[in-house]
Amino acid sequence: MLVDKIHLLVQGGRGGNGCESYFHRIDRKIVPNGGDGGDGGSVIFRASRNAPGLDRLKLKQHIIAPAGAHGGANHKRGACGDDLVVLVPVGTSIYNRMNHLAIRDLNQDQAEVVVARGGKGGVGNIGDKKATAGEDGEQIELELECLLSADVFLVGLPNAGKSAFLHRLTKAHVEGKEYPFSTTRPVLGVYEYDDYKQVNFCELPSIFEGSTRGRGLGTDYLKHLAHARVILYMLDAVPQFAESLPDGYHTLRKIVQEYNSAFLQIPSAIVVNKIDLAADPGKIQEEMEKLGQLYFLISVQTGEGIESLMEFIKEQVESDRNA
């Protein structure tokens, strides 16, 4: 399973203390000569194509930049703490967890934002100033969210066979389960063909007619469709979560449309799975024809229809990549 949302506490480094020190001159005059403390480092998030997934950051729940060094005697200024640069995947959105305000969307490679500034270093007692302590760095609780990128997204009714499909085609660690809503987070899988070519798949948690009212797992995961090249609307030949196949398809489309109507522009196809269970496949074909949309009748169990579906996907993905 993969992580697309995490919480972190980040903190800028503390400023070093200003030094209080005195030089005793031969003429017995006492001269203050304490140096300033160095500033603390800031925490910077930078988007990078090479960044590991957010799950790697999840292990470091508290990120603190290095502190500034204290000032020293004889005007010695403390060194500043280095900035701490944290690499995050391109497409990461950063929010303030307390008020849910967006801080920045890092959508470009190398884009960056300072999320917590380091504290200022304290003042040394040179020139009869009073030595002061370094300031604390800023502290903030953040929420990071990352859009998944995959070529093909599986959007479907509960129990339609999305996980079973992914398992059959890719090395994804998912298996079909007899009960609905068994997939509770997006799952990625890679399909390999012709030695070196790949298509990346992503199964999104199931949606159904109740999802827009917050039932089941909700519709939040549909945000990931922003990067889709192809959407497969997945239904089962003997629908459990819709009155009929056309009804199931209309429900899925409607939910996607309500979430973001721009997603309807993404190339798509209907996939009717479990055709091995259909009492009358001819009737299903008739029903689907009437919808006037591209459709495939398949069975993950027997393998029927999968080859032509994959031909469509490969063609679509390759032409989109070359566009």
Ligand SMILES: Nc1nc2c(ncn2[C@@H]2O[C@H](COP(=O)(O)OP(=O)(O)OP(=O)(O)O)[C@@H](O)[C@H]2O)c(=O)[nH]1
């Ligand atoms: N007979 C038959 N059963 C299938 C086929 N494909 C999947 N199944 C079964 O249908 C059930 C549901 O499959 P899943 O792959 O978990 O369905 P899902 O769409 O991922 O469902 P969620 O749990 O909502 O994510 C499992 O028991 C599968 O073994 C098929 O082609 N034929």
Ligand SMILES: [Mg+2]
């Ligand atoms: Mg599933």
